[in-house]
Amino acid sequence: MKPPHTITRREFLTRAAALAGVVVATPALRAAPAPRKTATDQVPLGQTGLKICRLGMGTGSNGGEVQRRLGREGFDRLIRYAYDRGVTYIDTAEAYGTHEYIRSAIRGLPRERLFILTKMPGVPEKPLEVLDRYRKELGVDYLDCVLTHCATNARWDDERRRVLDALEEAKQKGIIRAKGVSCHGLPALRRATEVEWVDVHLVRLNPQGRHIDGPSDRWNEGGNETTLPEVVREIRSMRAKGRGIIGMKIIGNGEFRSPEDREKSIRYAMQSGLVDAVTIGFASTDELDEALERMNRALAEV
Template identity: 30%
Template structure:
């Protein structure tokens, strides 16, 4: 496994970051034991970088994986904190549930640009003070916006950017894949740590996984890539591809590759709460039921956390 310094930070990370969204309650719903063992296996195979978020509810998986493996990975998490109170809650929740003394990388979740960054600056100030005290090593943002990547260059306190990036530009809210690529390039040149998310478009590009991977391999301005994995096969396969920068086709792979989609159960009452929180505008209510625009849906499963009836799930 190749390791690289994450921009100007002190962190050395594997080219693959294990994205834990897919193993947790919002997607695969693996048991904590099974999810932790999968993470521990990935650490033992050389992946030393893990991405999570307060929303994902996977802190327990990571804590257990450290206990099983005896390996403490580089941990990146994020929250929607907007003021001192919510930032303090998010940080101490992460420290307690992960059972660690510090967070390697703490990010503001789904930033849109300079205006949202300034709007959350009370939380930013809290995180920067926590960084001075050693509770956070580095600070950053995650985003689906080209503008946010560009604006982040202006702020030295934003050390790492976690942007959406795939060959079709699925999920980029305010621009094209070429515009995102140029913004990432400039941020990389300016010393920002860059690790991409949703290179398979939230599962929508799995049928074209060769093109999706080759696009990433050919783009030189990424330090790492977050990939959601749900099995030992996926861990082994992705490691092999990244180590050799080559996409392998075989029967086992084809049997394991399944395109994901968001499913709405029949008992949905159409309250619309999920649609209000879908930043991709992929959900709407029609005739008393939630309707999914699959051309916009990223299969992230975030919407399911707002459904009191548990009527939404990624399958």
């Protein structure tokens, strides 16, 4: 049997040099560029395990009057146009009177592609029966998210315990996929951060401070630029707990008439890192197109 070959120093150096040449000659692998962010991306909603379109179609401008004034056909066209542009999140509430409008507008669309969020006001006697009514009005088997609507004080979770318990039960049964709260006022907002029951927060946010949360528990007392830092502080605490955050009042309750104000607010919402998604109420396809354009431009810089 031949003895094993012992490599010489010259052979070792020759082979090492050849290997180095191969390594040098191989082009370095380049990391693929990150996909460009857009307004219609499906993004994680906090740590809920759900995904939501970054831009939502709001149906509650002036309590839903703006959208209802479009009529059924006009509303259908707007929802379908939004869907065709990639907007699959629809935001509604019992108080807006748009549930049945939405049922007509989404008929025939794939349910699994839609994210439907609605809101329950007050403390109804039988919240689970109310949820059944919502599903019939909307023409769906389940709701992606249901919020207890317009909490105003620091005792809202105790006062609405029947609703919170019912929404928890509904989530366990698969009737809803997530639950949460919308607040009007800093006392309620602060308490919402503390309540572990909350999956999703609908927060009022714009850098101008228009119609954001004010210092009292009066639902219609808006804040301003002086209350904005406290609102932001609460949102950051919510995010730290893994909550889903959706921004509203991005167009200042429809009062941002100047393009500069709309640009400033949308840019802030997209670049601040405070929200997962936003809901904006539209009255026309032109308004929707403008929001998409402004959001995409702001996201391109992130």
